[in-house]
Amino acid sequence: MDTIFYLLGKGVVILALIILAVSIFGAVLILYSFKTGHFFAARLMLISISLLESVIKALFLLARADASMVDDVGIRLRNYINRKKFLRIPHTGRFIFIPQCVRSVDCPAKLTPEGIKCIGCGRCDVGEAKKFAEGLGYRFFVVSGSSFIKRIIKKYRPEAIIGVGCQLEIKEGLDLCHSHDIPAIGILLTRAGCVSTTLDWNKLYDEISDRA
Ligand code: SF4
Incomplete structure (x- = not known):
């Protein structure tokens, strides 16, 4: 039983570390996009914003940065991804x-x-x-x-x-x-x-x- 709890605990810690790492990566990409207007790995970024929006916003707040940047970049990113299809209409x-x-x-x-x-x-x-x-x-x-x-x-x-x-x-x-x-x-x-x-x-x- 102890081994099961140990493995479960270890799994949760590993998962939390992965989420944190992906969120930090996403936050860095968002900052980069906000400053430069360029998107790097656009679809990956959109997935990280969609799935981890609240964690990324919490990281921004922790760093005393403006969390609305996340929404701003999210909108620009969606426009960027949608534009190709939009222009065909x-x-x-x-x-x-x-x-x-x-x-x-x-x-x-x-x-x-x-x-x-x-x-x-x-x-x-x-x-x-x-x-x-x-x-x-x-x-x-x-x-x-x-x-x-x-x-x-x-x-x-x-x-x-x-x-x-x-x-x-x-x-x-x-x-x-x-x-x-x-x-x-x-x-x-x-x-x-x-x-x-x-x-x-x-x-x-x-x-x-x-x-x-
Ligand atoms: S009628 Fe049209 S142009 Fe005139 S104030 Fe209203 S929205 Fe503006």
């Missing part, structure tokens, strides 16, 4: 989802079952982006609520998606698209919040026109 098969918080606070657009219907009044940059994207063949939606994207995916079955949002929204959105086998690109807001949020519009235009 014609513009007419792609949808764009923009959060309503980027609109002007004086937005006159009305809420409809297809989201908030931008009328291109010129009070914010959404109208121009919509016109440009629709001109290329995209379907463009201003998201009105949390279940909106799920509903639109179910209704129209888009072949590829570009989504804008805060870190949590992009993470959940990428997971949702992955579960529907839809290649998706996530663009983070440069200032998140409930109103008057901002994004890098050039980045969005680059993604829309396949220049990213």
